[in-house]
Amino acid sequence: MNDLTEQDRKRLTGYLDEKWHWIANDAEIMCECGEIWLVRNIDLDAHENRTFTTPDDFFALKNRLVEKGEWGEFYFFVKGGYAHLQLEKPVFINWKDQDFDDWLINAPRFCWLVSEWLKEKEDEP
Numbered sequence: 001m002n003d004l005t006e007q008d009r010k011r012l013t014g015y016l017d018e019k020w021h022w023i024a025n026d027a028e029i030m031c032e033c034g035e036i037w038l039v040r041n042i043d044l045d046a047h048e049n050r051t052f053t054t055p056d057d058f059f060a061l062k063n064r065l066v067e068k069g070e071w072g073e074f075y076f077f078v079k080g081g082y083a084h085l086q087l088e089k090p091v092f093i094n095w096k097d098q099d100f101d102d103w104l105i106n107a108p109r110f111c112w113l114v115s116e117w118l119k120e121k122e123d124e125p
Helices: 004-015 055-067 070-084 097-104 107-124
Strands: 026-030 036-040
Touching: 004 036, 004 055, 004 107, 026 070, 055 097, 055 107
Parallel strands: none
Antiparallel strands: 026 036
16 A cells, blocks of 8 residues: 555545645745744644544545445445555455455555545546
8 A cells, every 4th residue: 555645635635625734834924014024934824634544534535435426436446456456466356345344444545545546537538
């Protein structure tokens, strides 16, 4: 399983209809006297973005998939072919439903798979 990139996290944040928060390290601030001061290491927005590694992230994405009526499409994408490509030796896997569900219900893995599914959808003509 691969780690999520910032672009992946932005994609997932957008899928949840949430705002991506930009955090600035440096900022120029104009004071009342008209001078511009450079302030270092300022957090312009104290809100932290989701990491997409927690159970809360898992449930937010799962609920969004269901809400949008896309759970079945995502589930088939993963079970129908994507999961076996992530093994070191790609082989056909005859998933038993419970084994597959146990494998899928892992917050970082699930979030990463949703990101991969969204990328695949973006690439469709």
